[in-house]
Amino acid sequence: MLIAFEGGEGSGKGTQIEMLKKSLANLGYDVLDIIEPGGTPVGQTIRNILLDRKDLDILGITEVFLFSASRAQQVRTVTRPALKQGKIVLSDRSFYSTYAYQGAGRRQPKELLEQLTSFAVGETTPDLVILLDLSPEVGLARKKDQNKINRLDAETLEFHKNVRDAYLTMAETNPKLWRVVNAETGVEEIHSRIKTIVFEALKIDR
Ligand code: TYD
Numbered sequence: 591m592l593i594a595f596e597g598g599e600g601s602g603k604g605t606q607i608e609m610l611k612k613s614l615a616n617l618g619y620d621v622l623d624i625i626e627p628g629g630t631p632v633g634q635t636i637r638n639i640l641l642d643r644k645d646l647d648i649l650g651i652t653e654v655f656l657f658s659a660s661r662a663q664q665v666r667t668v669t670r671p672a673l674k675q676g677k678i679v680l681s682d683r684s685f686y687s688t689y690a691y692q693g694a695g696r697r698q699p700k701e702l703l704e705q706l707t708s709f710a711v712g713e714t715t716p717d718l719v720i721l722l723d724l725s726p727e728v729g730l731a732r733k734k735d736q737n738k739i740n741r742l743d744a745e746t747l748e749f750h751k752n753v754r755d756a757y758l759t760m761a762e763t764n765p766k767l768w769r770v771v772n773a774e775t776g777v778e779e780i781h782s783r784i785k786t787i788v789f790e791a792l793k794i795d796r
Contacts, residue, residue, distance in 0.1 A: 592673060592714070593788065594684035597722035598754050599743050600732030601773045602780065606722065607680045609781045610788060614678060617794065622672045626683040627660035630667055636660040641740040648741075650696030654706055657688050662710040670714055678792075684716055686760060691742060694756030695749045718791050720784060721761050722773035726750035729773075 595603040604625075611621045627637040636656050639646065648656070661684075672679050685707040692698045726747055733743055761768035769787045771780055789796060 591718070591792065592669065592679045592681065592716045593718045593720065593791075594681045594686065594716035595720050595722065596683060596686050596690070596757060597773060598724065598726055598729045598750055598757070600729030600736075601722035601724050602732075602777065603682050603722055605777060606780060606784055607682055609777075610784055611680060613781075613785055614788070619792075620675070620677045621680060622668075622677045623680045624664065624668060624682065626664065626681065626687065627657055629660070629664040632663045633660035641742065644741050644744070650692060650698045651702070653696060654688060654692045654698050654702060657692065658685075658706040658710040661685060661688075661707075665711050665714050673714070681716070684719070685711060686716075686719060686757075689760065690753045690756040694752040695742075695745065716767070718788070719761075719768045720787060721757050721768055721770045722780070723754070723758065723770050724773040726754055 595607055597603055607623050611623050614621045626633075627640055628634050636659055640648070640653065640656055640660075669679055669681070685703075688707065689703055693700060693703050730743065730747070730750065733739055758770070761770050771783050771787070773780060
């Protein structure tokens with residue numbers, strides 16, 4: 591099973607994935623956590639270009655190709671083999687980030703996003719998407735506190751509001767696949783909510 595975590599800046603995906611991974615491992619599940627962009631040596635190199643090189647003027651269309659390239663490499667060399675071995679794969683972001691950030695944020699055409707995504711991932715799409723929703727004001731303040739501002743965080747508030755709206759629209763449009771969790775509450779409360787959702791999907795009785 592492939593579970594993707596999505597959300598705006600500072601939504602705490604990494605922390606929640608770590609906590610869920612431990613909970614599932616304690617129950618005997620074989621879990622792999624992955625991150626986008628990155629997750630492979632090629633992906634990590636692409637990640638550096640996309641996030642760290644604030645000196646580069648990367649066009650929106652180029653971003654789409656680079657995020658998709660990192661994804662294409664990871665799906666084939668990491669995600670599919672892990673799923674084949676019966677692992678639960680927890681993914682920190684997925685192509686839905688491209689739809690939100692490059693689609694709503696950078697205004698890149700839907701057709702481009704869908705076509706590149708289709709080539710990049712094929713049938714390997716999430717079985718469940720957990721959206722950690724929070725206002726961009728709160729999320730960006732968290733990131734500033736942690737001193738972790740990357741090239742995309744540095745975008746305008748308007749950009750991040752568009753990203754959030756796009757996520758909420760995707761979740762509303764496909765409630766069977768998406769679950770929305772309020773990410774402005776405490777870490778433990780969010781973890782508990784995520785566990786309920788994932789245990790239900792895995793049919794685990796508690
Ligand atoms: P990261 O430091 O992992 O941020 P976060 O902790 O918020 O996930 O950086 C990922 C950044 O890349 C984040 O700003 C979102 C952006 N991104 C895209 O714009 N498009 C994409 O397809 C993906 C996967 C990420």
